[in-house]
Each structure stands twice: as structure tokens, then as C-alpha cells.
Amino acid sequence: MIIALPLSRFVFAGITVLAGRWSKQLLLAAHLLDLGLILALILTGATAGSPVTLGGWGSGIGITLAFDDVSMTFLLLALTLSIAISLYVWSDGHRPHFYVLLHFLIGACYALSATQDLFNAYILFELLTLVSFLLVGYERRPKQIWASLRYMIMSSFGMGLFLLGVAVVYYHTRTLNIDHLMAAVAGQLDASWVRLAAALLVAGIAVKAGVFTFSLWLPDAHSRAVPAVSALLSGLVIKMGVVELFRLGDIFPLDLVYTVLGVTTGLIGALYAIRSMDLKRMLAFSTLSQIGYILIALGAGSPAARLGALDYAVAHGLFKALLFLAIGEIARRVGSSNVHRMLASGIQVPRAARWAILFGLLSIVGLPPFAGFAAKGVIESSLHSGLMHGLLVVISVGTAMSFAKFLPLLRAVCTSCTPRSRTMSYIWLSTGIASFLPLALWGTPATMTIVLGQWPVYVEALLAAALGFGLFRFVQGRKLVLPSRVFRLEEGVLVIVAGFFAVWLLYGLG
Amino acid sequence: MIRRNARLGAVSGVIVAAFCCLVWFGFELGTERSANPSIWIEANAPIGATNLVSTIYLGARLFDTVLEVLVFAVAVLGVRHYLEEKARQVSTVETLPESHVIRVSAHLLLPLITLLGIYVTVFGHLSPGGGFSGGVIVASGVLLVAIALGPHAIGQRIPPERLEWFEWIALLMILAIVLIPAVAGDPPLSGILPPGRFGRLYSGGDLLPLNLLIGAKVFIGSWGIIHHFLQHRGEI
Amino acid sequence: MSAPIGIIVAVLLFGIGILGLILRRDLVIKLLALGLINSSSILCLVSLDRRPDVSPPILVPGVEFAIVDPLPQAMVLSAIVINFAILALALVFVMRLVERYHTTDSLRIEHEIERDREEVAP
Numbered sequence: 123m124i125i126a127l128p129l130s131r132f133v134f135a136g137i138t139v140l141a142g143r144w145s146k147q148l149l150l151a152a153h154l155l156d157l158g159l160i161l162a163l164i165l166t167g168a169t170a171g172s173p174v175t176l177g178g179w180g181s182g183i184g185i186t187l188a189f190d191d192v193s194m195t196f197l198l199l200a201l202t203l204s205i206a207i208s209l210y211v212w213s214d215g216h217r218p219h220f221y222v223l224l225h226f227l228i229g230a231c232y233a234l235s236a237t238q239d240l241f242n243a244y245i246l247f248e249l250l251t252l253v254s255f256l257l258v259g260y261e262r263r264p265k266q267i268w269a270s271l272r273y274m275i276m277s278s279f280g281m282g283l284f285l286l287g288v289a290v291v292y293y294h295t296r297t298l299n300i301d302h303l304m305a306a307v308a309g310q311l312d313a314s315w316v317r318l319a320a321a322l323l324v325a326g327i328a329v330k331a332g333v334f335t336f337s338l339w340l341p342d343a344h345s346r347a348v349p350a351v352s353a354l355l356s357g358l359v360i361k362m363g364v365v366e367l368f369r370l371g372d373i374f375p376l377d378l379v380y381t382v383l384g385v386t387t388g389l390i391g392a393l394y395a396i397r398s399m400d401l402k403r404m405l406a407f408s409t410l411s412q413i414g415y416i417l418i419a420l421g422a423g424s425p426a427a428r429l430g431a432l433d434y435a436v437a438h439g440l441f442k443a444l445l446f447l448a449i450g451e452i453a454r455r456v457g458s459s460n461v462h463r464m465l466a467s468g469i470q471v472p473r474a475a476r477w478a479i480l481f482g483l484l485s486i487v488g489l490p491p492f493a494g495f496a497a498k499g500v501i502e503s504s505l506h507s508g509l510m511h512g513l514l515v516v517i518s519v520g521t522a523m524s525f526a527k528f529l530p531l532l533r534a535v536c537t538s539c540t541p542r543s544r545t546m547s548y549i550w551l552s553t554g555i556a557s558f559l560p561l562a563l564w565g566t567p568a569t570m571t572i573v574l575g576q577w578p579v580y581v582e583a584l585l586a587a588a589l590g591f592g593l594f595r596f597v598q599g600r601k602l603v604l605p606s607r608v609f610r611l612e613e614g615v616l617v618i619v620a621g622f623f624a625v626w627l628l629y630g631l632g
Numbered sequence: 633m634i635r636r637n638a639r640l641g642a643v644s645g646v647i648v649a650a651f652c653c654l655v656w657f658g659f660e661l662g663t664e665r666s667a668n669p670s671i672w673i674e675a676n677a678p679i680g681a682t683n684l685v686s687t688i689y690l691g692a693r694l695f696d697t698v699l700e701v702l703v704f705a706v707a708v709l710g711v712r713h714y715l716e717e718k719a720r721q722v723s724t725v726e727t728l729p730e731s732h733v734i735r736v737s738a739h740l741l742l743p744l745i746t747l748l749g750i751y752v753t754v755f756g757h758l759s760p761g762g763g764f765s766g767g768v769i770v771a772s773g774v775l776l777v778a779i780a781l782g783p784h785a786i787g788q789r790i791p792p793e794r795l796e797w798f799e800w801i802a803l804l805m806i807l808a809i810v811l812i813p814a815v816a817g818d819p820p821l822s823g824i825l826p827p828g829r830f831g832r833l834y835s836g837g838d839l840l841p842l843n844l845l846i847g848a849k850v851f852i853g854s855w856g857i858i859h860h861f862l863q864h865r866g867e868i
Numbered sequence: 869m870s871a872p873i874g875i876i877v878a879v880l881l882f883g884i885g886i887l888g889l890i891l892r893r894d895l896v897i898k899l900l901a902l903g904l905i906n907s908s909s910i911l912c913l914v915s916l917d918r919r920p921d922v923s924p925p926i927l928v929p930g931v932e933f934a935i936v937d938p939l940p941q942a943m944v945l946s947a948i949v950i951n952f953a954i955l956a957l958a959l960v961f962v963m964r965l966v967e968r969y970h971t972t973d974s975l976r977i978e979h980e981i982e983r984d985r986e987e988v989a990p
Contacts, residue, residue, distance in 0.1 A: 126811065129807060129810065132702060133804065184693065219709065222709065223709075242699075245700055245950065246699060252710070264964075265984070268977065268978070271958060274954065275902055278902055278951075279889070282882070282906050282908075282909050285947065288913075292940065296668070318654065318655060318659065610978065611974065615890055616644055619647050640890065641891055644887055644891060648887050649883070661875060667937035669934075669938065672938050683926050684925035684935070684938040685942050688939060697946065699946075703950050704952075711960050714961070715960060715963075759926060760924065760926065
């Protein structure tokens with residue numbers, strides 16, 4: 123029954139191809155149907171139920187879907203972002219092809235959130251990559267096509283590694299189901315094949331999940347796409363890789379791996395974000411950096427940290443999408459996404475976009491009472507090691523530093539520039555960000571009262587933001603030289619293989 | 633430039649060699665867990681197909697197959713989107729007409745190839761084959777005609793837009809077959825037709841219709857890709 | 869010794885594919901290398917259960933014999949179609965780039981793209 127969610131989206135995609143004239147109405151209908159299905163899911167308590175094998179076959183034979191905390195979180199995130207993006211593009215005149223791809227993307231995200239089968243995940247990732255690849259190159263301009271091609275090649279390579287990992291796993295366990303794998307691997311976590319399989323699988327997924335050494339296609343692909351597409355990619359598609367990392371983390375002991383990957387991604391992403399003056403590219407780097415947060419939380423291993431990782435994934439999806447949409451709109455008007463050029467052109471920022479940027483900015487920097495603060499608070503309060511805590515604060519300061527560039531944008535305002543549907547999109551996302559804290563309080567009262575009750579969390583947040591803004595002033599004039607050749611294809615692939623080694627080594631140490 | 637390439641070559645060579653060694657030794661070849669095909673034979677019992685692989689990919693793992701068909705459909709959509717701008721009606725290369733032998737053989741071979749493709753599709757649940765292979769075989773016959781008789785030979789026979797329309801209808805029918813059991817109260821993807829007798833043509837429940845639909849979809853999709861390439865380049 | 873041979877060769881091909889992807893500058897050859905990489909993982913999957921004296925998983929009514937594990941075969945079916953789709957689309961993209969820049973050399977295409985001042989359209 124629950125499988126109807128992704129399948130209905132695919133049906134809508136098919137109908138949209140045939141009846142392109144009614145694309146927008148079909149989009150609306152699809153959302154209403156999804157809303158209804160998800161509500162039905164929640165109300166009938168299917169979420170508490172055990173995994174469902176499609177078709178009624180046995181769990182060792184068929185494909186299993188499960189609706190645990192991870193699945194529900196990302197299902198809701200997918201629906202929320204789908205609504206936001208649909209509102210944003212409502213007033214644009216897109217061809218039916220665009221909407222078809224949207225339907226496919228969201229349907230694939232629904233299915234990926236719930237799947238418990240490794241090979242099913244492989245196919246869904248390939249579908250997701252294919253659709254994103256088409257969406258990134260949508261306007262058919264050479265820069266986009268080249269960025270898209272590199273994305274495709276690196277992603278396909280990553281999936282090749284993943285498939286090798288699946289082969290290794292299958293050779294030794296004869297199953298693809300995650301629960302069965304957990305049981306089969308449990309006794310032999312030190313075995314050489316388990317180590318190899320874990321390294322291959324994690325390396326493959328890390329290419330999609332936005333981990334620094336693996337996802338070098340990300341800055342170009344996310345920054346050169348149409349704003350709606352960038353928002354979807356950074357907000358949702360990346361999270362699907364994170365979902366699979368969650369699942370892999372359940373099977374293999376990957377705590378050290380995730381922690382180290384998270385710290386490197388967080389720090390290096392922040393460095394590049396500080397230096398980059400192209401706003402969309404900077405947002406893409408910042409996505410890399412924020413994924414670092416999620417990975418650190420995953421690496422901590424405790425249930426509270428897991429909750430923190432989920433919270434942060436949702437929060438980041440919301441505010442990153444909002445920022446991409448707003449900055450994308452401004453960049454369109456100015457004709458460039460370089461911040462200096464934006465300020466020099468004397469452009470008047472539409473009022474709705476200004477509020478959107480404000481909400482997104484405050485949230486990503488971690489100021490209360492917005493989503494970013496709440497999620498960071500949960501993560502920080504679940505980390506017990508002082509070193510990790512310190513590193514997280516450093517990354518927060520880095521984030522604030524990189525976003526200080528946005529502050530001058532908030533000045534000039536024009537009142538009637540934005541189409542109404544875009545304003546609705548901003549309002550939708552901003553409401554999500556603002557209501558994150560109350561919702562989290564309602565959903566997980568125990569954890570949230572702990573987080574909110576500790577005054578150091580507030581002090582840290584305010585200090586980190588202030589320090590970041592201040593430091594940015596300081597480094598603004600200086601030149602920071604960072605290697606930029608790594609983003610080419612050849613080095614990117616090499617670095618993925620090197621990353622595979624790193625994961626392999628870290629697994630052994632952890 | 634050469635120096636940089638040599639350095640890159642050396643570094644990559646070392647890294648890739650280390651990768652291969654790591655995988656070879658990490659695989660622990662020879663200590664596999666032995667497979668147990670009888671679980672598949674038991675799972676096949678209510679279906680009654682002879683080709684166990686088709687029981688898997690059209691029965692137990694039908695969801696994977698549906699997704700894969702979707703991937704193929706998205707690819708066709710993508711090719712269409714990217715190549716449809718500049719359609720050249722006149723080719724830029726002057727082609728000599730193919731020899732008489734080739735033209736006659738192409739005419740003779742096309743029906744045989746098509747028949748083979750349809751056979752492979754229809755008997756997909758009894759012997760190796762199925763929708764994917766069958767559809768590709770028929771599409772290769774069309775490609776043969778395009779190469780031997782010239783690109784215009786195809787376009788005359790089949791109107792493109794109609795055919796692509798059929799492709800998506802086939803897809804929707806596949807999804808319908810998948811979803812209908814849900815309406816009837818059974819878990820979805822559990823099949824709607826009763827199984828016939830084991831080893832006969834009419835067996836395997838809805839494996840046969842699914843194979844036919846997939847074959848149609850793959851054929852039309854491949855044909856669509858060929859068609860768009862032809863239109864874009866104006867020649868083969 | 870059949871299963872190990874298939875897997876050993878598959879990993880070797882995978883390595884060759886990676887080298888080809890990195891070291892060759894021609895875009896079409898890069899795509900060929902990518903195809904090689906994907907095909908080698910498929911080869912690895914297919915040769916997972918190769919033992920002497922087993923037959924393909926096609927049952928014959930009334931006769932009992934040892935058959936190969938059918939699940940990797942089904943996985944391979946999907947993987948092949950997916951790789952075909954990816955290669956087809958990647959080739960279309962390469963075609964558009966080549967038409968625009970009149971070269972298949974990836975380095976030159978990158979230089980040209982960097983030089984083109986293309987900005988976000990209004």
C-alpha cells in the first residue's frame with residue numbers, strides 16, 4: 123500500500139508526458155495525493171510496523187521497504203521541498219519535460235527513503251542521478267552540460283564501486299536485505315571481506331552524499347543549474363545519499379569513518395566557501411560543509427546523535443533550498459551570481475527574497491530560534507567528546523564567516539518585484555524553518571528540553587556567529603589560495619579512489 | 633604538459649594497482665557462502681515459469697524492473713530533449729546507394745529479425761530472453777534497415793509521434809499491472825493473472841504480458857533514440 | 869577455479885577502466901572507459917556462482933539438476949539496461965559539446981568553457 127507513494131508519482135510522470143497541457147494541474151494533483159497518502163501512513167500507524175516486502179514474497183526473496191524514523195523524516199522532507207519547488211516554478215513557463223523530470227525525481231526520493239534492499243538502492247540512485255543530470259543540463263548551455271557530464275561520470279564511477287561492493291557482500295552472504303545483512307555480518311566484523319565491502323559501499327555512496335573528497339562534482343553542478351534545480355539537488359538529492367549512509371552505518375561499524383569524513387568535509391567545505399565570491403558556488407560549498415555536520419553526528423553513534431543528524435538533514439534541506447531559491451532569483455535579475463557584481467549593480471532585492479535570505483542566513487549560522495540552531499543544539503548536546511565539540515564550533519565559525527558576505531545584500535529593497543507564487547514558496551519554506559523548533563519540541567520533548575535548557579548552547583551559537591562575522595571582516599581583503607584543480611574530472615576520479623583507501627584504512631582503525 | 637601527464641600517469645598507476653590488489657585480496661575468493669537455489673524453486677512454484685530468472689525480475693523483484701524501465705524511459709526523454717533542436721533534413725554527406733545485394737538482404741532479414749525478437753520476448757518466461765532482449769533485437773532490425781536502405785526508409789513506415797505515444801501507454805500499463813492488486817486488497821506487485829501449467833506457453837501468471845509490454849517499450853525507446861540521432865545528424 | 873577467474877579479471881578490467889578514464893583526454897574514450905568500468909562490475913556479478921557442472925537457471929519439467937544462483941543474473945539484467953541508458957545520454961552530451969567546440973579533447977573543452985563568459989540569463 124505504501125509503495126503507492128513513489129509509484130503514483132511515476133504514473134503522474136507518465137501522464138504528464140502524454141498530456142503535457144495539463145502539467146501544472148497534474149503537479150497539483152500529485153501533491154494532494156502524496157499529502158493524503160502520507161497522512162494515511164501516519165494515521166494508520168504503518169510507521170510503527172515492521173518492514174513490508176513487496177508482493178508478499180519472503181524477505182529473503184523480494185524487495186523490502188521499511189518506514190522507520192529515517193524513512194518518515196525524508197519522506198516528509200521530500201514532500202515539503204517538492205511543494206516548495208513547485209510553487210517556485212509555478213509562474214515560469216516550463217515545458218512538460220521539466221515537470222516529468224520533477225515527478226521522477228520526487229518519486230525516486232520517496233522510494234529511496236524507504237528501501238531496505240541494496241540493489242534496489244543502486245537502481246534508485248541511478249534513476250536519481252540520471253534525472254538530476256538531465257535537470258542540471260536543462261538549459262543546454264555548455265557550462266551546464268560540462269558540469270552535468272562530470273557529475274554523471276563521477277557518479278557512475280561511484281556506483282560502479284558500489285556494485286562491486288554489492289558483489290562482495292552477495293558472494294559471502296547471499297542476501298541483499300539490510301536486516302539480513304546486519305545479522306549475517308554481525309559475527310565477522312573484522313573479516314577482510316567485510317572491510318572491503320564496507321569500504322566499497324561507503325565510497326560509492328559518499329560520491330552521491332556530498333562528502334568532500336568524493337563529491338568534487340558538486341560545486342560546479344549545483345552552482346550552474348537553474349535555481350529551482352539547485353535547491354532540489356542541495357536540499358533533497360544529497361540527503362538521499364545520506365539516507366544510504368544511515369543504512370550502511372547500521373550494518374557496519376563506521377563510526378570513526380563517518381567522524382573523520384565529517385570533520386574533513388566540514389572544515390574544507392567551509393574554507394572554500396569563505397573564499398568563494400560566487401554566491402551560488404559558495405552555497406554549494408556550504409552544502410558540503412553542512413553534510414560534514416550530519417556525518418559527525420552519525421559518527422557519534424548514540425540515538426540522540428542519530429536524531430540530531432536527522433534533524434540537521436531536514437533543517438539543512440529547508441534553509442539551503444530557501445537560500446538557493448532566493449539567491450537564484452537575485453542572480454537572475456543581475457545577470458551574475460558574483461556578490462561584488464550584485465552589490466555594484468545597485469540591484470534592489472525584492473522584499474520577499476530579502477526575508478527569505480534573512481531566514482536562511484540566521485538559520486544556517488545557527489542563531490536561535492530557527493531550525494539550524496535547534497538541530498545544531500541537538501547534535502552538540504549529544505557529543506560527549508570535547509574535541510568533537512570544539513571542531514563543530516570551529517566549523518560553525520567557518521560557516522558564519524562564509525555567510526557574512528550575505529549581509530550587505532539585505533539593504534536595498536524593492537516592493538513588488540516577485541511573482542506571487544515565488545513569495546508563497548518563500549513563505550512556505552520560512553514557515554518550515556521557523557516552526558522547526560516548536561515541532562521538534564512537540565515531537566521529541568525529552569531531547570529538546572535538554573537542549574533548550576542548557577544555556578551554553580545559546581552562548582555558543584551567538585558567539586560563533588559574532589566571531590564568524592567579525593573574522594570575515596578581517597580576512598576580507600586577503601587572498602586565500604586553495605587548490606582548484608581538484609575539481610576537474612581526472613583528479614576527481616583519482617581522489618575518489620584515494621578516498622576509498624582512506625575509508626578502508628579508517629575502518630580498520632575503528 | 634607532458635611532464636604533468638607523466639606524473640599523473642605514475643600516481644594513477646600506483647593508486648589503481650593498489651586498488652586492484654586490495655580488492656583481489658580482500659575478496660577472500662573461495663570462501664563463498666554457497667547459494668541455495670531451492671529457495672527460488674520454491675518461490676517459483678505458485679508462478680509456474682520455467683525461466684527462474686524471469687520469476688525473479690518480473691515476480692519477486694518486479695519493483696527493480698519497473699524502475700529500470702523508468703531509467704530507460706528517462707534516457708529516451710533526455711535524448712529527445714537534447715537532440716530535437718536542430719533537425720537536419722538534408723544530410724551533409726553524399727552517400728552512395730548501397731549495393732543491390734545489401735538492399736535485398738535487408739528486406740529479407742527484417743521480418744526474420746523481427747520474428748526472432750518477438751519469439752524471444754514471448755518465450756521469455758520459458759527460456760532465456762524476455763522483454764529487454766527481444767525489444768533490442770527488433771530495434772536492431774530497424775537499425776539494419778536504416779543503415780542498409782537509408783534513414784528515410786524507416787521514417788516512411790512508422791510515424792514517430794504516434795509510436796512514442798505508445799511507449800508511454802505501455803509504461804502506464806505496466807504500472808497499472810503493478811498497482812492493480814493493491815486495489816483488490818492483495819499486496820501490490822503480486823500479480824493479477826492466474827498461473828497456467830508449468831512449462832507450457834501459458835504459464836507464469838502475468839509474466840507474459842509484462843514481457844510483452846517491456847519488449848514494446850524497449851523497442852520503441854531504442855527506435856526513438858535511433859530516430860532522434862538520425863534526425864539530428866541527417867544521416868547515419 | 870571458474871568463479872575466481874571471472875572475478876579476478878573483472879577487477880583487472882575495472883582497474884584498466886579507471887586508468888583509461890583518468891589518463892586519456894579524448895571524451896569518447898573516457899566514456900568507453902566508463903563503460904568498461906560498469907561492464908566489469910557486471911562481469912563480477914555474473915561470475916559470482918560459477919562452479920563446475922552447473923547449468924543456467926532454466927528448469928525442465930520433470931528433471932532435477934544443479935542450477936546456478938539466479939539472483940545475480942536478474943541484477944545483471946537491470947544493471948546492463950541502466951548502463952546503456954547512462955552511456956547513451958552521456959554520448960548525447962558529448963555530442964553537443966563537440967558540436968559546439970569542434971574538438972573531443974577534454975582539456976581544450978575545459979579551456980574554452982572557462983573562457984566563455986557566460987552569465988546567468990535574465
